[in-house]
Amino acid sequence: MKTMKNIFPRAALLFLAFTVLCGILYTGAVTGLAQLLFPHQANGSIIEVNGVKYGSALLGQQYTDDAHMWGRIMQLDVMTYRDENGEALLYAAPSNISPASEEYQALVAERTAKLRASNPQMADTPIPVDLVTSSGSGLDPHISPAAATYQIPRIAAATGRTEAEVAEIVSACSTGKFLGIFGEETVNVLRVNLMLDGILQPA
Known part of the structure; x- marks a missing residue:
């Protein structure tokens, strides 16, 4: 039980960090660059x-x-x-x-x-x-x-x-x-x- 209590906060922190990194920051950066460099293609x-x-x-x-x-x-x-x-x-x-x-x-x-x-x-x-x-x-x-x-x-x-x-x-x-x-x-x-x-x- 003690091991689970130690692992869960770390796992939750990693999950939150990768959600922000991959789901928000990376997506926003790629979308922004696409709109800046290739707006015609990025919009269909x-x-x-x-x-x-x-x-x-x-x-x-x-x-x-x-x-x-x-x-x-x-x-x-x-x-x-x-x-x-x-x-x-x-x-x-x-x-x-x-x-x-x-x-x-x-x-x-x-x-x-x-x-x-x-x-x-x-x-x-x-x-x-x-x-x-x-x-x-x-x-x-x-x-x-x-x-x-x-x-x-x-x-x-x-x-x-x-x-x-x-x-x-x-x-x-x-x-x-x-x-x-x-x-x-x-x-x-x-x-x-x-x-x-x-x-x-x-x-």
Whole structure:
């Protein structure tokens, strides 16, 4: 019993010290530095123009019309979750469908048919795999340069722009590999579409 009486105050003191150190001081320091050095990224990489917020550059948005670039397949659920006011909440997650299943093959076939029908100019071009598959998050904001290039003729025809003009927008929204070796080259779909709408301007 005496040993427990000696250990408990020390354990409580350590618990309090680490709570303050890790839960308050460290968190506050990291948050403060993030706000000071990287305020845009720390606040969600929100794309804002003239006071209007159009979304986060880190979260995909679903576009299905011919005049805009399409992203990856999105797994969206607006039926399951509600907020405190009963309003539907958007929820995204991976489908967890086995790539070997008939259901998955049917989804890929459906997406492939839709892409072929909407991009007849690219009939002889293989469809990039990221246009017929979803990411683990279900809200991937990026596609590959090949997936973006595949859509350029359709977008040009639908918007009245030349393919060179659309390609210039795609280039302005492209990001290379980190340090030239890490990761993959990507194209941000939301930025492309905001530029197609004239909301953002190519740098």
